[in-house]
Amino acid sequence: MTTSLHTLTACALCLASAQAVAADPSPWTLRTGPANVGFSTRADVRVNGNLVPGANAAASSSTTLGLELSYDIDDRLTARFLAGIPPRTTLTGKGSLASAGQLGKVTYAPAVASLTYKLMTDGPVRPYVGAGINYTIVTQNRDGFISDLDTRSAWGSVLQAGVEIPLDPLWSISVDARKIFLKTKATGVLPAMGGAAARADVRLNPLVVFVSVGRRF
Template identity: 45%
Template sequence: MKKSNIRRLASLTVLCAITGGAAAQESPWFVRMGATSVQHQSDADIAVGGGAVPGSGLNLSDASALTAEFGYWLTPSVALRGLVGFPLLKTRAEGRGTLAPVGELGKITYAPLVVTATYSFDLGSVKPYVGAGIGYVGITDTKDGALKNLKVDSGFGSVLQVGVDIPIDKTWGVFLDYRKLYWKTKATGTVPAFGGAPAQVDLNPSPSAVTIGVSMRF
């Protein structure tokens, strides 16, 4: 066999080995889809006409949505994840305590965006993980109730995350995930029942989200 043919054969063999090795590697990209239940804290300081309303409080209703998370494995243990919710999350603010008689103060619609970094522990059939990151809550709509001209500020907060991945095969898996978003915001409006006096509510919703779903590596 000619030397030139030997060189071509050797080059082809090396190329096939490299291509085959790359194909055998697992993709670093993954996506997770799930159903998410969100519970809000009800911590709030309420002031009307510049003065605190004694004995007042509010309740924020729970919410639910489908969520999609896109991720990338930096190493076999470390991943970057980005989560969005759809349809948009909705919660009702209802008065309690001395504000209970006024009923619903208003409705808030918001869109969450959460980016975290996680570390996974390989325990064989299960892969628990922990992580932290940052979240942004964008207020997309408000509807007046007892509060008129309701406005709520968007904002950032820190996120803690824990969960467990349960692989089914190299492509598919199921997961259970918990995230806590430490987020505070401010709502403003007017109260017709008090002669249109301005109202301010300092809110600490800090929502907790539990998600169960299916993951796919691609």
């Protein structure tokens, strides 16, 4: 009799615990998946302080593994922080700078903090929009046509939109895009021009597309 009572009590506690988890899920979610970074680049290039007419630069797209930690403030508001393995982009001369070819390579670590608003709290697909800030840390510069390349870390603003698709109370998949408005400076010297000083004011304005699998914990 005592054993049966203990068994029933244990079952009741397990059921109550399961109901509590279902009724009050964790506000924390960890998401991971591929993040593609594509740039919309425009540059004002100066050599020895003089603007080079028609000179421009392009930055190659890159894909890395992204990791996002999010916290549900309430049913609609979510605070998010996205980072990832630092990818590398190749800078290439365009316009009147096209003959220079590869200007250099930059390894960078973008970090995005944002606040999103869920437009729908129920249903199989739950869209959201948001805004935030970005800090892109340049971890390494590699010379190309430009020697002593120095690309600065920089802050930027962020607009975000995406959808979350719950699979069960713990698991979900998400797809979102974050447009970052980012401007930086790059400096170096041009050995092909007798060591002339080069400087570029660069608008990168990357679009980060993040496809992820998430789990509450």
